[in-house]
Amino acid sequence: MTIRVIVADDQLVVRAGFAAVIGAEPDMTVVGEAGDGAAAVQLAEQTAPDVVVMDIRMPDMDGLTATRLLTARGEKPRVLVLTTFDLDAYVYEALRVGASGFLLKDAEPDDLLDAIRVVAEGDGVLAPGVTRRLIHSFAGGAPPVAPGGTLDGLTPREREVLQLIGTGLNNTEIGERLGVATGTVKSHVNALLGKLGLRDRVQATILAYDLGLVRPRMPPAH
Structure with missing residues (x-):
């Protein structure tokens, strides 16, 4: 099965880089790219992806809002949040609104690809160490x-x-x-x-x- 992926990131170079890495895999295809959350939601309606790789901080509609809208629809698409912001509040909120995983943008390409496969198969994934920081940060x-x-x-x-x-x-x-x-x-x-x-x-x-x-x-x- 070919995994259908949308890449949502407001930085064109970053977005194109992720799309190139993902699109080079024989079991994946990039069915769309979006520069903000609203465009990602619209693309998902048009292309029926399996996974949306979603940035958090984007103009017009942020990734958290877009994730909430996408995951409210049912099993698919599943959302893998990918961001430079290693902040536990964002992690927690992203998971709260239905994201299936969270990775930082400095993750190795193979880690990103593996995460997409895991999420597409219906499981969840968190970047190494994120869970422990997440739990420890919410003291009391x-x-x-x-x-x-x-x-x-x-x-x-x-x-x-x-x-x-x-x-x-x-x-x-x-x-x-x-x-x-x-x-x-x-x-x-x-x-x-x-x-x-x-x-x-x-x-x-x-x-x-x-x-x-x-x-x-x-x-x-x-």
């Missing part, structure tokens, strides 16, 4: 969730896996932490996503934070 967040409630249907192990997802660990790292095979972790992840009605592990990260399964910590004072 929601109190730990009481037993029951939203997590009623989860087994104790699934709840444990959800908590570890929230700390930013991948399946291999979770398996090492729990002393189980990576395949077993993947089964737990799929089960908890289904029970909680979550789209991917990105949404699971947000839920773990919201429910207080992960306790934010203040950065050390300087």
Whole structure:
């Protein structure tokens, strides 16, 4: 299957560069380029992309607003936010409005291409370290969730896996932490996503934070 991609960025040179990298892949095709969020939304209506690579700060309509409009429509397109602004508030808001992933523009080309493939397949991706910074930056967040409630249907192990997802660990790292095979972790992840009605592990990260399964910590004072 060829992954149909729109690139949205207000800088022409940057946009063209991303489009060239993506378009050179045999399993991808760039079906449109946009210089602002409104153009990206319009292009998505016309071309039915699988993935929109979306900048955040753009004129007229920013990437967050465009992401909200695009993701409100259903499963596709999925949005991969790509920005120079390594600011946790933007990360959190981008994920809040439905983005499936977040990468910085200084990511290696292969990382960008891999992220597009992951997002197109229905999973979520965060730049290395973003999850941990995201969680730690929101010090004093929601109190730990009481037993029951939203997590009623989860087994104790699934709840444990959800908590570890929230700390930013991948399946291999979770398996090492729990002393189980990576395949077993993947089964737990799929089960908890289904029970909680979550789209991917990105949404699971947000839920773990919201429910207080992960306790934010203040950065050390300087």
